[in-house]
Amino acid sequence: MTAIRPFRIDVPEADLEDLRRRLRATRWPEKEVVEDWSQGVPLSYAQELCAYWAEEFDWRPWEAKLNAWPQFLTDIDGVDIHFLHVCSAHENATPLILTHGWPGSVLEFHKVIDALVNPTAHGGKVEDAFHVVIPSLPGYGWSGKPTGTGWGVEKIGDAWAALMACLGYDRYVAQGGDWGSAVTGCIGAQDPEHCAGIHLNMLMMRPTTPPDEMTESEQTAAKKLKYYNDWDSGYSKEQSTRPQTMGYGLADSPSGQCTWIIEKFWAWTDCDGHPENALSRDEMLANISIYWLTNAAASSGRLYWQSFRRSKQDPVTVPMGYTIFPHDISYSSCRWAEARFKNIVHWGEQDKGGHFAAFEVPEAFVEELRTCFGKMR
Numbered sequence: 001m002t003a004i005r006p007f008r009i010d011v012p013e014a015d016l017e018d019l020r021r022r023l024r025a026t027r028w029p030e031k032e033v034v035e036d037w038s039q040g041v042p043l044s045y046a047q048e049l050c051a052y053w054a055e056e057f058d059w060r061p062w063e064a065k066l067n068a069w070p071q072f073l074t075d076i077d078g079v080d081i082h083f084l085h086v087c088s089a090h091e092n093a094t095p096l097i098l099t100h101g102w103p104g105s106v107l108e109f110h111k112v113i114d115a116l117v118n119p120t121a122h123g124g125k126v127e128d129a130f131h132v133v134i135p136s137l138p139g140y141g142w143s144g145k146p147t148g149t150g151w152g153v154e155k156i157g158d159a160w161a162a163l164m165a166c167l168g169y170d171r172y173v174a175q176g177g178d179w180g181s182a183v184t185g186c187i188g189a190q191d192p193e194h195c196a197g198i199h200l201n202m203l204m205m206r207p208t209t210p211p212d213e214m215t216e217s218e219q220t221a222a223k224k225l226k227y228y229n230d231w232d233s234g235y236s237k238e239q240s241t242r243p244q245t246m247g248y249g250l251a252d253s254p255s256g257q258c259t260w261i262i263e264k265f266w267a268w269t270d271c272d273g274h275p276e277n278a279l280s281r282d283e284m285l286a287n288i289s290i291y292w293l294t295n296a297a298a299s300s301g302r303l304y305w306q307s308f309r310r311s312k313q314d315p316v317t318v319p320m321g322y323t324i325f326p327h328d329i330s331y332s333s334c335r336w337a338e339a340r341f342k343n344i345v346h347w348g349e350q351d352k353g354g355h356f357a358a359f360e361v362p363e364a365f366v367e368e369l370r371t372c373f374g375k376m377r
Helices: 013-024 043-055 060-067 113-117 153-166 179-190 216-232 234-241 243-252 254-268 281-293 297-307 362-374
Strands: 005-007 071-076 079-086 094-099 130-135 172-176 195-200 320-324 344-349
Touching: 013 043, 013 254, 013 281, 043 254, 043 281, 060 281, 071 153, 079 113, 079 153, 094 153, 094 179, 094 362, 113 130, 113 362, 130 153, 153 179, 172 179, 179 195, 179 297, 195 362, 234 243, 234 254, 234 297, 243 254, 243 297, 254 281, 320 362, 344 362
Parallel strands: 094 130, 094 172, 172 195, 195 320, 320 344
Antiparallel strands: 005 071, 071 079, 079 130
């Protein structure tokens, strides 16, 4: 690891003009032949959203929002890692590393940072304070793009442990969803000497009980997982097998990049049929803009190629907590999770929220972290 360098986002205006030009020149396919989202993003919504992106959306306030928090770059094993590092003013705050997934970014956490860092201003207690570290995954956002193989979730877990050590944190906790869940599980398995515990908000475990012995909740989880495998995982198959081929179209077409991601905001949020019921239009486009402006379509997809069929499931013995958000892709039961996680200390269940918990239901997300990590002090 090399020196830590301050970083600020500064997107050239020419890049924003190029984005608008490409959006205005989109060649659209014909309308879908159904009246719902079962064939993908409806043409009318895709056109409406991309027109808004071209003519009304303003990237600069989102750039300023991210730049309001301290950001840095550091080289880990030849790859620049971008991260936010927001320290609490409370003396004994707990170091916490938060990891996003696909199609998320560090922006996912913009609503929870202040509450985690300054809990007494957000309904919490002094002992709930965290020093927050939020890295961009390799190949995502403003992190560098690995030029060789090997950057799967285990290596990223080691890199995050090295980052926390470089920041001077001898003991820390970790949290993640989506790929962040996989990385965080690896941190717990690989760095128990320094990681005091983990919290996950996505956990896709294979059922360990036969169907006739499943609880009602387990039956629902199994059905959700089957639906995902049958109808919702095509993106994953493509990214885990041919991310380079997929990347050409998405790198060249902002409407393609937009709809590739917006479908998941529809499918995986608690949105009652429309993604803007869960997240604002500007929030979603700001997140999508990060993928477009950093040309991360192929490099983000490669994490699937690097990790699928290659990742291990080593036992995790550090304290672990998990929260079920009902509209996630799927979820686990505690007894399924025990196959890997040997020290489960918190099992939460919320009545609202989906896959992007910090983005969708920030208050519930913060409360779950406070409760979970409070049991690990």
